Amino acid sequence: MAVQLDRIVPLGRSFREYQLMFNLTEADLAGRVLDCGGGPASFTAEAIALGYSVDAVDPLYEYAGEQIEQRFWATVEDVMAQIDATPDDWVWTVHTDSRALRRQRIEVMGRFLKDYRVGDRYITAALPNLPFADSRYTLALCSHLLFLYSDLLSLEFHLASLQELCRVAEEVRVFPLVTLAAQPSPYVAAVCQALGDRGLMTQIQSVGYELQKGGNQMLRIFRCGANHPA
Numbered sequence: 238m239a240v241q242l243d244r245i246v247p248l249g250r251s252f253r254e255y256q257l258m259f260n261l262t263e264a265d266l267a268g269r270v271l272d273c274g275g276g277p278a279s280f281t282a283e284a285i286a287l288g289y290s291v292d293a294v295d296p297l298y299e300y301a302g303e304q305i306e307q308r309f310w311a312t313v314e315d316v317m318a319q320i321d322a323t324p325d326d327w328v329w330t331v332h333t334d335s336r337a338l339r340r341q342r343i344e345v346m347g348r349f350l351k352d353y354r355v356g357d358r359y360i361t362a363a364l365p366n367l368p369f370a371d372s373r374y375t376l377a378l379c380s381h382l383l384f385l386y387s388d389l390l391s392l393e394f395h396l397a398s399l400q401e402l403c404r405v406a407e408e409v410r411v412f413p414l415v416t417l418a419a420q421p422s423p424y425v426a427a428v429c430q431a432l433g434d435r436g437l438m439t440q441i442q443s444v445g446y447e448l449q450k451g452g453n454q455m456l457r458i459f460r461c462g463a464n465h466p467a
């Protein structure tokens with residue numbers, strides 16, 4: 238389960254970004270929500286402060302807040318430099334430019350760390366095996382892990398992980414469907430076909446968030462018979 242901290246780029250997203258990435262409504266947030274691969278996102282901290290029921294799970298949580306913060310400062314300037322070096326790959330609508338993005342990522346890290354140091358809702362575990370009972374959650378979210386790292390994570394890993402998420406949650410949403418190179422993930426079609434063969438329903442939806450050019454879609458996965466949009 239262990240992850241090597243020096244291989245992780247711990248930049249997290251905010252509650253507002255999660256709302257946009259996953260088209261989240263009040264009804265979506267009314268049940269028990271799991272942020273899988275939550276990393277240093279402030280979604281959980283902000284959601285809890287708003288009165289929602291959210292847990293986060295990530296192998297990163299074996300590390301202390303100080304270690305995660307050090308790794309953040311060791312990587313943030315490199316990431317921003319890479320963004321500035323590839324201007325055609327980014328869309329500046331949610332964030333105005335890379336300087337604003339950098340400021341926002343620092344704010345997110347601060348909010349995450351404050352809650353991480355006191356909260357018991359950060360669970361150390363890694364896909365494709367989660368330590369939760371069947372249907373423990375109404376909704377599982379997975380942001381910037383599956384599909385994004387298609388070059389590193391196999392199709393088999395994606396399938397096993399998504400089936401595990403569907404075991405622990407009634408609905409699963411994954412964003413984005415593009416790779417780090419901002420190309421459509423080669424796994425999306427095969428994943429939808431394989432999950433369909435296992436009796437799960439899949440739906441690709443456009444969302445109101447785009448930072449990586451073309452990264453403005455999420456995958457929703459439902460069990461057959463569950464409430465789902467037509």
Ligand SMILES: C[S@@+](CC[C@H](N)C(=O)[O-])C[C@H]1O[C@@H](n2cnc3c(N)ncnc32)[C@H](O)[C@@H]1O
Nearest residue numbers: 249250274275276278295297363364380381382
């Ligand atoms: C790019 S970060 C995204 C963090 C957060 N979801 C967000 O969007 O702000 C990817 C996260 O996936 C986590 N991760 C890596 N392998 C994982 C696995 N097998 N299961 C769950 N999380 C994993 C990393 O530790 C990291 O925190």
